[in-house]
Amino acid sequence: MSCLIPLLDVLLAERNAGREAVLATVVKVDGSAYRRPGARMLVSRFGRPEGTISGGCLEAEVARKAWWLTEAGPALRSYSTSEADEGSEEALSFGLGCNGKVHVLFERLPASGPCALITALLGVRDTQQPAAIATVIASSADGSHRLGDRLLLVSGQSAEGELLQSALAEQIRIDLQQTLVRGKSSRYLYPNGTGKIEVLMEYLPPVRRLVVFGAGHDAQPLVRMAKLLGWHVTIIDGRSHFARAERFPDADQVLVGDVEQPFAYRELVRGAAVAVMTHSLVQDAHWLQGVLHSEPCYVGQLGPRERTERLLAGIHEQQGELPGLACLHYPIGLDLGGDTPESVAMAMLAEIQAVLNGRNGGSLRFRSASIHDSDPVLIASETETEIAFAAEAYRRFAVQP
Amino acid sequence: MSCLIPLLDVLLAERNAGREAVLATVVKVDGSAYRRPGARMLVSRFGRPEGTISGGCLEAEVARKAWWLTEAGPALRSYSTSEADEGSEEALSFGLGCNGKVHVLFERLPASGPCALITALLGVRDTQQPAAIATVIASSADGSHRLGDRLLLVSGQSAEGELLQSALAEQIRIDLQQTLVRGKSSRYLYPNGTGKIEVLMEYLPPVRRLVVFGAGHDAQPLVRMAKLLGWHVTIIDGRSHFARAERFPDADQVLVGDVEQPFAYRELVRGAAVAVMTHSLVQDAHWLQGVLHSEPCYVGQLGPRERTERLLAGIHEQQGELPGLACLHYPIGLDLGGDTPESVAMAMLAEIQAVLNGRNGGSLRFRSASIHDSDPVLIASETETEIAFAAEAYRRFAVQP
Known part of the structure; x- marks a missing residue:
């Protein structure tokens, strides 16, 4: 979905200008393909195409034919990425050697109306x-x-x-x-x-939401990278000199948190991925306590394992059972090495991505199952x-x- | 090193302006700390401090005291991040709960001369x-x-x-x-x-170098993210309409490759991390062949496992033994799930980072050894x-x- 938001923006702009646009959607994939069903590309009448439906191999063809194909209504077209089909006139083949077939639905979206x-x-x-x-x-x-x-x-x-x-x-x-x-x-x-x-x-x-407790400068590359991924990012810190919007120009929200109110962000945290990284023992304990009671989908705590365990022991003593423990990851991040704020940020985001997709990190070369989740199965x-x-x-x- | 280049730029600017600057360097760490020995921060007389020596907890203190501490020459100062030391007057404690000690060397770098x-x-x-x-x-x-x-x-x-x-x-x-x-x-x-x-x-x-064969639009987020990490990035594609500098404003080099010359980039590839991702079977075979003979430190091939194996079989038939096979990773990337160009880019860069640091990319929570590489050991x-x-x-x- 995250990649559909820029597409939606272009689409709304076209409607505002009173123009229709052609949407190309991957609706089915046989064999291997870069993108899965639901991947979309928008071809407006005059602007640059938005979104991708392949690794770059089908886009030019789609942009070229989109308007012609939809002259008489929605149309379906199948693209072969098989080497064997290359040069064949029957299949629209691109000789990519992926041995897959990508079925694309083309449709014109109206300039107005429902x-x-x-x-x-x-x-x-x-x-x-x-x-x-x-x-x-x-x-x-x-x-x-x-x-x-x-x-x-x-x-x-x-x-x-x-x-x-x-x-x-x-x-x-x-x-x-x-x-x-x-x-x-x-x-x-x-x-x-x-x-x-x-x-x-x-x-x-919905767009993936990331809530970061801690507005130190190690949060800055984290925000930049998360926004590159298309996530919605909120930064919270009890220290107003850290939690300043001009320090995080890309963030969606920058909030000065009230350290007296650990549960104030319950709604914001529910269903979100959370990183706790204030580097202050007092603030970390405070926010982690609130987060663990607020149904996040992922929590990562920055810092050495022993430090987090002391934090948890302290919270546990005050609060009893901690409902969010099952989704707490510490030390936060994948095991990538490197200690710069940028490399730590990548390790954090990569872990969040892996955990929420039910993956284990680790190199794909060691994955025995298919790289992608199973394709939309035929229920019948x-x-x-x-x-x-x-x-x-x-x-x-x-x-x- | 990658984070030392912006610091070097600031330092050279200070020298050009005839000003000295104070450099703070982590020279030793006991116990846990965010950054390792060699992490540096530059405090110029008037500008913003550059670089980081901790997760954000020591920087303000260092910036405040840097000039005063170095009035009589280089100085060493030790910062405790231990909870127990909090409030103690003997140790400069920051109550971060990391139970570590960070030893920082302060020195003034001259405005001119060697x-x-x-x-x-x-x-x-x-x-x-x-x-x-x-x-x-x-x-x-x-x-x-x-x-x-x-x-x-x-x-x-x-x-x-x-x-x-x-x-x-x-x-x-x-x-x-x-x-x-x-x-x-x-x-x-x-x-x-x-x-x-x-x-x-x-x-x-040296700065990490990434050479990307393939200038499709899935290479665009890869470049943006690699530059965020401070890497040096070169893009090469045989198709001149793809390999255009304006499509990759952040890249250090964008080259139109000659597909008749697979070994033309031997010098560029030697010691670099390489991603092969043209999505064209012909181009991939061509570049992969050249790369495997050019001593890269990492090669990742995008695409399904079977496709890469067919590529390799074809190259092997023409070329015999392939010297670079040991550092070839396919399918490229860590197992994070997600199929947008942005998430695939993150999976690629995370794998390169992990492989070159000798890590396995799984969650840090499952790592039994220390998070960081062992600290510089005392040889004696x-x-x-x-x-x-x-x-x-x-x-x-x-x-x-």
Whole structure:
């Protein structure tokens, strides 16, 4: 999602100027590919394309063809990254040697009026809550559902979109709720009259939030790097000469914390990744205590292991059981070596990224499973009939090269 | 070293303006501390202090006292970060709870004329070769050696500094050579008449160099992040529309590579970290082949494992044995999850950092050894006499609070 915010900004600018824009979305991947389903690229009529759908190999082609492909409505196009397909006229091949196939949905977003996807992205941005969105990516039942038809769920409540009129709407709404709960995208195959429709069920996570307690100068590269990753960053320190906005020009919020109120930031911390790094024993104890009671998704404590253990013993004595202990990581960071503020910042952010993605750090060369999370799975028994259906449905939707 | 370049720039600016500056250097650490021996901070007469010697706790104190402490020449001061010492008048305590002691050397660098340290830093910057520098940090033999006296070795050859006149000069020169070979700082204790002198033997590594083959837009966040870390970055691509300086405003060099000349970059690649990520099978094979014959210190290949293995098989067929295989990492990067160009860039840089520091990249919480590399060890049998000496010598040099 973090990379969808700049895209949303460009999209809103286009709408403000009364212009439509073409959105290209990876809706399915076979084999290897750099980006996963849900990766998006926006091609405005005059500006620079925004966002990426590959490692740089498909973007020029997509930007060139986007407007032409969508002249008659949404279109699906498949790109092969297989070496073997190179030069073949049937597949749009790029000879990248990845042996994958990337299926991209092209659609024009209107210059004005309702647009389910924009509603979803705005909802995620403004409420800082996740959303789920269902998009038709194939159908064997002509006419009843169009490619790109949608249903969306924002803040787990309101549903809207073209599919609301469908006989399947209620089932899709239930599956969208499930998608929100699982926090993971998937593909569904629904029966539809005598045929079937295939739906990409996307989980749109909120922007990752980082709350940093401690506004020393080692927090400065941390903020710069986290903003490069597209995270939302808040800095809090009890010392007003440290917690100054001009010291953190990139931060979203810089707050002077009241050390008498350890629980004042409960709402801010809930669901956020937190780094405690004031270098003051008194402040660290204070903030760590508040954080451990505020349901963060990750807490890292800077400093030697023994120091953190003394901090915890002190807090425990005052407070009894500490509910947030399971997500406390100390010493904070991945084991990268280096002691400059910049390298420590990278080690911290890399750990947060790994932990929240359920990864262990460590080199990818030692990972036995796939590099990526499993692709959105097809929720339905993939019988031969269904596979045949999918192939047929893709043929039907696909624009010939 | 990377953090010493901005410091060198400030220092040279002060000299150009005809002003001296005070340099504070961590020369020894007992117990835990954020930064290691060799960390430096420059306090100019009027400007903002540059560099850090702690996680932000000692800097204000150092900036305040730097000029006063050095009125009568170089001075050594010890800072306790132990909770227990808090409020004690004997130790300058900061109550950080780290249970460490940081020994800092303060010295004024001249406004003009020779200065061994400036020579060393300039040498490292301009030759991109490491240097080694010996600094007297304690002595029990009054008068014969002054605190801060130096001997330095640049490009493994020229030696200069105050210690060149010492009876120990030849032995120190040999030990500096050893320091260059080991690539690691240490402390030495030398007999000196009836007493001893203690010397910090520092290894000044060259700035880390990153060579990126592939100028796609996924290389853009990689460059921005590597520059944030202070690395020297070169981008090379055979496609002139990708390899354009305006696409990489932060890069040190952007080169259009000649795909007929895989070995053209041998000098550039030797000793550098390399990422191969053109997304083109032809270009990747080409550059990887050249890189593996050019003695890089790290090579990472982007893309699925199977793709890289096919690349290697092809190169092997043409070239026979591949000398650089031992330092080839594929798939490139740490296992952090995430597929945006920004998160992939972080995973790459984190792996390079870990590999070159001999770390494994997992969470620090699982590391059983110390977080930091072992501190510069005292090369000498630490008998009780010697420990007593050191204590006495520190007392002698130390400025009372």
